[in-house]
Amino acid sequence: MVDPSVPESVRLADVAEPTPDADGVLVEVRHAALNHGDLNDARSGRVPAGAVLGSDAAGVVLRSGPAGPPSGTRVVALAAGAFAEQVIVSSGSLAEVPATVDLARAAALPVAGVAALRALRACGTLLGRRVLITGASGGVGRFAVRLASIAGAHVIASVGRQGRGAGLEELGADEVVVGLDGIDVPVDAVVDNVGGPQLVAAWQLLASGGTIQSIGWTSGEPAVFSPYSTIGPPKSLTSFLIEGPVADALADLVRLVESGALPVEIGWQGPLDRFHDAADALRGRRINGKAVLVVADAAHRS
């Protein structure tokens, strides 16, 4: 739960079991993925003190209303309070997970996968287009590289330093660059996870008619546009937020995973009580792909 008085503003605690209303689906969480946004949410107060943190859950339905999936169904969900043994999910925020898809991998999909999928869809047709993904080594970035490649784009993956690009060519990146300095041909679309000076540099690289989807701001640095840099042929910078029902997007992602088209890379996996190790590794930029917490194991030990 969120506690501003402790490191990362998160600690383990016993909380009351959630009680679903008529439309809610009660899920026993087996795995939960940790997102950069979860850490920000705890520290910024967006998730208030005393509330359970977490957004990405995969597990098994315990109970649901008439419109929800029957108990025993394996599901993945975008779920506020995912870092708990049980969570309530709206039926518009979950998708069924077939037996062939591991729940740990499914848990990695909601925030990072849906963000990558929706941001790329918002860029329009990608076939043959040059698409730049910044922060490509991270959770959103790796999904975006793969999904853009599946869509037929020429994918340029930008990472923070040498070595962070490991595995990106295998995912479909046509070019892997450190920062943006090595790019000298304009790009048609940008999925930006980093913000700051890289966002400004990406704007300068953007071709006429192109778009930047501003998903995240991991750099934490300001973006300073020099005078007149926004004057010229039309191109756009669009803010991005996951909003509304995500069930369809989640179902699309699960299908892609099931078919083998979308690998889910788990760079860190461990029990819920090692949350701080996962958070350290994520902040320290040492995870290639997603960090996944094993919730059920932690529950069974206590």
Ligand SMILES: NC(=O)c1ccc[n+]([C@@H]2O[C@H](COP(=O)([O-])OP(=O)(O)OC[C@H]3O[C@@H](n4cnc5c(N)ncnc54)[C@H](OP(=O)(O)O)[C@@H]3O)[C@@H](O)[C@H]2O)c1
């Ligand atoms: N708007 C939304 O709805 C939405 C949804 C999902 C995610 N997000 C946001 O999107 C961003 C990425 O999320 P994520 O889950 O992919 O995070 P992540 O797994 O922690 O990956 C972050 C990436 O950013 C890069 N990075 C970190 N600090 C940097 C710095 N100071 N300068 C340059 N690059 C830096 C890292 O690259 P290297 O390790 O290669 O250096 C890493 O690949 C976060 O800001 C997150 O909050 C927003």
